[in-house]
Amino acid sequence: xxxxxxxxxxxxxxxMLMEDKxxxxxxxxxxxxxxxxxxxxxxxxxxxxxxxxxDKVDKAVSTGYGRNNIDIKLFKPITEIKAHVYGAIYSTGxxxxxxxxxxxxDVKVIMVEKGxxxxxxxxxxxxxxxGRYLENMANVLEVPLLDxxxxxxxxVELNSTCAVFSESELIGKIAEGYxxxxxxxxxxxxxxxxxxxLLSKFKSETLLLSGGASKNSALIRYLKKDYEKVVVIDDAxxxxxxxxxxxxxxxxx
Amino acid sequence: xxxxxxxxxxxxxxLIAAGYEVxxxxxxxxxxxxxxxxxxxxxxxxxxxxxCAFKKGVYGAAMDxxxxxxxxxxxxxxxxxxxxxxxxRMKGIKVYPFAYPSNHKLSDLKNSLDHFMNMFKVSLGEVxxxxxxxxxxxxxxxxxxxxxxxxxxxxxxxNHIYQISCSDFNGNDHNFQDELRNKIKEIKSRKTIExxxxxxxxxxxxxxxxxxxxxxxxxxxxxxxxxxxEFSFPxxxxxxxxxxxxxxxxxxxxxxxxxxEIKKQIKQRKIDGVINYTQAFCYxxxxxxxxxxxxxxxxxxxxxxxxxxxxARTKLRIEAFLDMLIDRK
Numbered sequence: 001x002x003x004x005x006x007x008x009x010x011x012x013x014x015x016m017l018m019e020d021k022x023x024x025x026x027x028x029x030x031x032x033x034x035x036x037x038x039x040x041x042x043x044x045x046x047x048x049x050x051x052x053x054x055d056k057v058d059k060a061v062s063t064g065y066g067r068n069n070i071d072i073k074l075f076k077p078i079t080e081i082k083a084h085v086y087g088a089i090y091s092t093g094x095x096x097x098x099x100x101x102x103x104x105x106d107v108k109v110i111m112v113e114k115g116x117x118x119x120x121x122x123x124x125x126x127x128x129x130x131g132r133y134l135e136n137m138a139n140v141l142e143v144p145l146l147d148x149x150x151x152x153x154x155x156v157e158l159n160s161t162c163a164v165f166s167e168s169e170l171i172g173k174i175a176e177g178y179x180x181x182x183x184x185x186x187x188x189x190x191x192x193x194x195x196x197x198l199l200s201k202f203k204s205e206t207l208l209l210s211g212g213a214s215k216n217s218a219l220i221r222y223l224k225k226d227y228e229k230v231v232v233i234d235d236a237x238x239x240x241x242x243x244x245x246x247x248x249x250x251x252x253x
Numbered sequence: 254x255x256x257x258x259x260x261x262x263x264x265x266x267x268l269i270a271a272g273y274e275v276x277x278x279x280x281x282x283x284x285x286x287x288x289x290x291x292x293x294x295x296x297x298x299x300x301x302x303x304x305c306a307f308k309k310g311v312y313g314a315a316m317d318x319x320x321x322x323x324x325x326x327x328x329x330x331x332x333x334x335x336x337x338x339x340x341x342r343m344k345g346i347k348v349y350p351f352a353y354p355s356n357h358k359l360s361d362l363k364n365s366l367d368h369f370m371n372m373f374k375v376s377l378g379e380v381x382x383x384x385x386x387x388x389x390x391x392x393x394x395x396x397x398x399x400x401x402x403x404x405x406x407x408x409x410x411x412n413h414i415y416q417i418s419c420s421d422f423n424g425n426d427h428n429f430q431d432e433l434r435n436k437i438k439e440i441k442s443r444k445t446i447e448x449x450x451x452x453x454x455x456x457x458x459x460x461x462x463x464x465x466x467x468x469x470x471x472x473x474x475x476x477x478x479x480x481x482x483e484f485s486f487p488x489x490x491x492x493x494x495x496x497x498x499x500x501x502x503x504x505x506x507x508x509x510x511x512x513x514e515i516k517k518q519i520k521q522r523k524i525d526g527v528i529n530y531t532q533a534f535c536y537x538x539x540x541x542x543x544x545x546x547x548x549x550x551x552x553x554x555x556x557x558x559x560x561x562x563x564x565a566r567t568k569l570r571i572e573a574f575l576d577m578l579i580d581r582k
Contacts, residue, residue: 081573082580110573116526116551117573251580
């Protein structure tokens with residue numbers, strides 16, 4: 001049985017194919033390109049699986065912002081919370097943890113006890129603590145995003161609540177002559193500071209990380225001070241798509 | 254008829270035998286359309302905003318309705334209740350103390366009940382007569398509970414309301430009995446309610462009674478109201494005297510005794526998940542640690558404070574919990 005899981009994120013669409021328990025294919029498409037090149041619209045958005053080189057699918061499950069717009073005849077939509085929790089449980093084997101998912105535009109903190117969601121916090125109104133913020137700041141610093149993630153020592157102080165004001169604050173620090181390492185660390189630390197109030201409500205020994213920002217090793221270093229165990233989920237960016245596959249395989253009628 | 258206020262379930266048989274109309278101040282507070290005003294009154298009089306909304310509401314209700322006599326529970330309830338009783342005394346209200354002995358010994362409870370009877374100058378015989386009368390009503394309430402979890406015809410809200418009303422029998426046990434008979438007849442004629450998930454509601458009765466209807470949106474249904482059921486003494490009906498009846502009452506005693514009964518009901522009622530409601534600033538929030546550890550079904554802790562409807566965040570939490578729970582069925 002082949003299950004297709006699609007996680008429609010704000011920056012990337014993550015696609016995964018699973019045959020029985022084995023992942024047989026996974027890839028990402030930019031969100032804009034996905035809608036433009038692989039979808040057509042007929043009342044509902046129809047995904048052209050052939051264009052995605054996907055032949056045979058027995059079950060298809062979608063999550064993410066666009067989940068309710070996708071061709072519902074084929075796809076079973078599930079909430080992002082559920083998709084990410086199933087992804088986390090099945091990829092780590094853990095049942096009690098706090099899951100932090102930092103995506104392109106949103107942050108989810110989900111408390112899982114006995115394998116079930118018992119509490120959650122989502123960012124609202126503002127996306128200053130998300131992946132897109134990191135992209136913008138890396139652009140200001142003119143460094144590749146992944147390089148910026150390496151620095152955590154001696155961060156410069158960045159205090160703005162607003163992601164746009166943070167850019168001008170960062171430019172001010174550049175003008176003051178701080179080293180690139182300290183500036184990069186400052187950006188990473190500012191992300192950590194914004195996530196901390198969301199996380200402080202959830203007490204657990206284990207923190208799982210998913211989403212694009214889990215590539216941020218500086219962030220992981222900061223979080224390790226607060227939790228006994230910080231685990232980055234394998235293929236963290238595909239966690240939602242993997243959760244969709246798991247749901248399709250185990251729970252979909 | 255003389256009116257007496259109570260702040261939690263107490264041996265009502267003794268008060269009725271003494272000729273009182275008994276009124277549960279919690280019920281007045283929660284049913285009042287100016288419930289928020291009652292809390293505000295308490296805060297204006299000095300109750301901290303970081304204290305239990307029920308205590309404040311009970312205070313507001315007692316003041317607003319000009320109660321002259323109140324029963325205060327000195328053991329088996331929280332320390333906030335004790336302080337509330339002191340404030341009542343200061344306001345010139347006569348407070349009659351009653352204790353559920355914390356050691357949970359039958360002999361000590363007997364002393365406590367005998368003392369309470371002496372205070373109201375009633376004999377055991379008179380009390381037992383009332384108890385027999387009330388137990389007929391408790392049997393009707395038990396029937397409503399069975400219509401909830403066996404026949405699946407009574408709603409969770411009805412289950413909550415009729416059981417909780419057993420703390421004061423709505424101030425008039427004869428009228429309450431008639432109401433129950435009619436209600437049971439009406440419920441029996443209904444079709445069964447079909448929902449996929451069977452939930453238990455444990456802990457303090459809610460500020461937010463919309464929780465019962467809310468969970469039903471997600472193919473779920475509450476079929477066990479723990480503390481409300483205790484208020485109706487479903488086991489005590491069979492005991493031979495008032496001492497045994499109030500001995501086999503879980504709520505005021507230790508947590509282990511409570512958990513034993515919860516576990517039994519989870520099994521009997523085929524419960525898929527538990528909602529443990531606690532009131533903000535209540536010591537029972539700490540007890541959630543033990544409850545969570547002791548029960549082997551998924552459990553969600555919902556916290557209420559001053560609002561009498563569920564807030565958006567709590568709704569989202571309940572929805573996410575039930576969304577995953579239903580996958581297991």
